[in-house]
Structures are given as structure tokens and as C-alpha cells.
Amino acid sequence: MLKNLVTLLLAVLLVAPLSAELESELREIEMPDGTDIEIRIFPADGDRLLLGFACDAGAGLHEEETAKALSEDGVEVWMPDMLTGYMLPKLKSSVESIATEDVIALLDMAVAESDKKIYLIASGPDTDLLLRGVALWEELHPDDDRLKGAILLFPRLNEGKPQPGMPPVYKESVGKTKLDLMLFEGGRTPNRWGIKHLSESLSAGGSTVHSKVIPSVRGYFFKREDANLPEETVTFQLAGLIKAGLFYLREPEQ
Numbered sequence: 317m318l319k320n321l322v323t324l325l326l327a328v329l330l331v332a333p334l335s336a337e338l339e340s341e342l343r344e345i346e347m348p349d350g351t352d353i354e355i356r357i358f359p360a361d362g363d364r365l366l367l368g369f370a371c372d373a374g375a376g377l378h379e380e381e382t383a384k385a386l387s388e389d390g391v392e393v394w395m396p397d398m399l400t401g402y403m404l405p406k407l408k409s410s411v412e413s414i415a416t417e418d419v420i421a422l423l424d425m426a427v428a429e430s431d432k433k434i435y436l437i438a439s440g441p442d443t444d445l446l447l448r449g450v451a452l453w454e455e456l457h458p459d460d461d462r463l464k465g466a467i468l469l470f471p472r473l474n475e476g477k478p479q480p481g482m483p484p485v486y487k488e489s490v491g492k493t494k495l496d497l498m499l500f501e502g503g504r505t506p507n508r509w510g511i512k513h514l515s516e517s518l519s520a521g522g523s524t525v526h527s528k529v530i531p532s533v534r535g536y537f538f539k540r541e542d543a544n545l546p547e548e549t550v551t552f553q554l555a556g557l558i559k560a561g562l563f564y565l566r567e568p569e570q
Contacts, residue, residue, distance in 0.1 A: 340384075345396075345425055348417045353401030355394055355422075358383045362390025364562065365432040367422060369446050370398035370411055378538045378551055385555035391562070392432060396422055408441045408472070419449025420456065427462055434462055435562060439469035440535065447473075447489035451521075454494055465496040465565030467558060470505065470535035473514065484510060491520030498561040499527040504534045526564045530557070 341357045366386065371379060383393040398418065404410040426434050438446040446466055453463060475485045497518055501508050508529050515525040530537075532546035538554055540547060550557060 340387075345421070347401070347415075347421055349415065351401050353396055353398055353418075355396045356383075358387035358393040358395075360387040360390050360392040362392065363432050364390070364435060365392045365394065365426055365430050366435050366437055366558070366562075367394045367426055368396070369419065369436065369438045369449070370414055370442050371395045378554065382538075382554045382558065386558060389555065389559065391559065392430070394422075394426065411442050411445050414445055416445075416448040416452050419445060420452055423449065423453055423463065427460070433464045435464055435565065436466040437469070437558065437561075438466075439471075441472045443468045443471035444473055444487045444489050447487075447493055450495050451489060451492040463495060465498065465562075467498045467500070467561040467565070469500050470502055470507065471499060471514070472507075472535075484513060486514070486517055490514075490517050493518075494522035496524045496565050497526070498564050499525060500557070500561065501527070501529055502533040502535050502537060503529050503531040507535070528564075 339359075341359065343355050343357060344352050345355060346352055379395065383395060386393050398404075398414055399406055399410055402413065404413055423434070436446050436450070446468070450463070450466065453460075457463075473487045473490050475487050478484050499511065499515060499518070501511050507514075511527050511529065515527045519525045530550060532544070533550050534540065534547065537543060537547040538551040543551065
């Protein structure tokens, strides 16, 4: 499985067509409760749009570099700054304060303003916000097929601390979606051992779940100051990893 992932990643990096770099754009959108949040948009000429949660509008160095690389390869990227908009600290618990309806507002904007295939991405505990939004979106738009899939980077979806000898208890959002999911987990995290159980739980609502382990890295590898060589390498190739995830979520050929 690891060999196949590395081979696919290298193939994506080698054959991905490059397009002319387009300037990013900073926009403002009003949430349902009246709060204004900023979205940094990295436009592209391709037919895919990647919407992230609940990021800092691309202000992080590696996130911005990755978004630029993806846009140059034809994937448009939208990075909303939901934490700053609500004056929330950059803590794992902050995402629980963001309303599910905000995800719907961003999806509505993407659908209204673009005719591209829409994909979502989130990491860590932010994956709960993504799944909550997808479940509500599918309930509100049962016949809309413009939302194509989502990438979950090292998802943290446990409800409380795991109890030894007991099966994990997940957030309520797990198993409520039909959207195809691509799950990436770090090979140096304890969570890698539960990837099969989590994948099965995520698929309970009808989602097709793909899962891959990234060898020799920890969660949040692209934000670590003490990153090892494999983590630095994967961070440098993060755009390629995301494109590999989009490859697994591609529509089947007719």
C-alpha cells in the first residue's frame, strides 16, 4: 500500500501540467449570523475547486505554497479564515464553536459562482466540521451532484479519549455522509492502527472511503518545527499528496 502511494505521488508530480500563475484574491463573505469572514482564492484554469476548513485564509507559509502549487496545476483553492472571523484562538477546540450552517454558506457560494467540480479538505479536528457540513448539505441538496469528494488529513474524530480495550467512540458526524472520502494518516501516529475501524465507521452512511498511510510522518507534519526528513519531504510535496487524493476521488471513466 505504501509503495503504491509513493508511486502515485511521484507520477502526479512528474506529469501534472503547469499553467500560468494567477494572482490570489482576498474576498469577504457574510455568514448566516452576520459575521464577515475572509476567503483567499487561488484561481486556476482547471475544472476542480478545492475548499478548505477551517483554515487561516492561506496565511500559513506551507498552506500558501501548497495552494499556489495546486492552482498552477489547475486546481482552484479557496481558503476561508473562519477562526479569525469569529475571533477564535487557533486551538483544537475552536472548531466546535463554528456553526455547520457556515459550511453550507461557503458551499452555496462555491456552487453559485463556479461550474467546477467541488472537493473539500480539512485536517485534524477540523474534519468534524467538514463532515457536519457535508451531512447537512446532502440533506438540503439530495439531487445535487456538484460536490464530488473530500480529503481528510489525519482526522481526529474521537469523542473523548479512547478507553483501553474498548472500541472507539466517534463524533456524531461520523457515518452520516454519502460523499466519497480520501483519508490520509501518518505512519508515526497511534491513529494509524485504527484507520480500518474509522474507515468502516465513516462508510456507514454510504460513503466510499479510501485510506492511505503516509510513512514516517506524524499528524500536523507540515506545521512542526521539529520536523524530521520524511516530514520535511512530504511537506514540500504536499500539493502532490493532495492531487494524489483527488486522483482517488476522481469520477469513474464512462
